Amino acid sequence: MARNRDPFTQALSSLRERIHSGTLAGGSPVIVQDEAERLRLSTTPIREALARLSGEGLVERASSGGYVTLRFDxxxxxxxxxxxxxxxxxxxxxxxxxxxxxxxxxxxxxxxxxxxxxxxxxxxxxxxxxxxxxxxxxxxxxxxxxxxxxxxxxxxxxxxxxxxxxxxxxxxxxxxxxxxxxxxxxxxxxxxxxxxxxxxxxxxxxxxxxxxxxxx
The missing domain is CATH 1.20.120 (Four Helix Bundle (Hemerythrin (Met), subunit A))
Incomplete structure (x- = not known):
């Protein structure tokens, strides 16, 4: 069971670190396909990780339906x-x-x-x-x-x-x-x-x- 969660954990950890470090700047779109390719994962754990980060308030739903990082003014x-x-x-x-x-x-x-x-x-x-x-x-x-x-x-x-x-x-x-x-x-x-x-x-x-x- 833990093995099935590894891609999600990897995606969540990577995205959170990139947001906290400023690599993904405030207000930047998070492209699911690009992140999946970068981590060599399917898009499913990326979407799951973004849903979790949305709950944490680090990303927000964009009007286009995707996600953008929190713009921290x-x-x-x-x-x-x-x-x-x-x-x-x-x-x-x-x-x-x-x-x-x-x-x-x-x-x-x-x-x-x-x-x-x-x-x-x-x-x-x-x-x-x-x-x-x-x-x-x-x-x-x-x-x-x-x-x-x-x-x-x-x-x-x-x-x-x-x-x-x-x-x-x-x-x-x-x-x-x-x-x-x-x-x-x-x-x-x-x-x-x-x-x-x-x-x-x-x-x-x-x-x-x-x-x-x-x-x-």
Missing amino acids: ATAARDRWAMHAHYVRIAVELNARALGALRPPAPPFDASRPIAAANRLFAAIVCSAGNQVLWDAFQKVSGQLDLVRRHETVLFDDLGDEALGLYAAYSEEIAPGFVATVGRYHDRRIGAAGALAALVFGCAGAPVAAAVEERE
């Missing part, structure tokens, strides 16, 4: 960062109601990968809340934000300190302190949404500089 980035923050806050509240001052354990902190470390902490908090609807919504938004996360190192030079601060705030017993830290983390990215979106689109020079100036 500044407004989309701002909205998704806002929802990401909202989901984390809901999870913190649910955990506080269930556990009081106790906190679900944080995942190990990896100083060499601060972006991933922060993501793992947020995911652990939401997962531990035990709400499947909340978890599904969080995963979808978080997966879409992976399109811009990879560019954070261009704009922020203190990601390690920021992630360490998140972990430190989470370890404290006073929940409002952590919620405030989460708010600052997300507000920073909401403010930088224009610059991050410009980087996703592959803009360089003046457009990116203008977006940075706008957020400042």
Whole structure:
């Protein structure tokens, strides 16, 4: 049975990586036949993978009936960062109601990968809340934000300190302190949404500089 899923897994992994890496830029059509030939697969697993990615919000149905990758502009980035923050806050509240001052354990902190470390902490908090609807919504938004996360190192030079601060705030017993830290983390990215979106689109020079100036 697992063997029958291999082509689907291969197609899904390849398409997701190409979207996250920017190889398939935002708003680009995804040609089923071209992807099938590239991966030396039939069109069936490609279509299945695109249906899954559509559910994740990484591709959208085009008016022509095919698929296009999500065009992640500044407004989309701002909205998704806002929802990401909202989901984390809901999870913190649910955990506080269930556990009081106790906190679900944080995942190990990896100083060499601060972006991933922060993501793992947020995911652990939401997962531990035990709400499947909340978890599904969080995963979808978080997966879409992976399109811009990879560019954070261009704009922020203190990601390690920021992630360490998140972990430190989470370890404290006073929940409002952590919620405030989460708010600052997300507000920073909401403010930088224009610059991050410009980087996703592959803009360089003046457009990116203008977006940075706008957020400042």
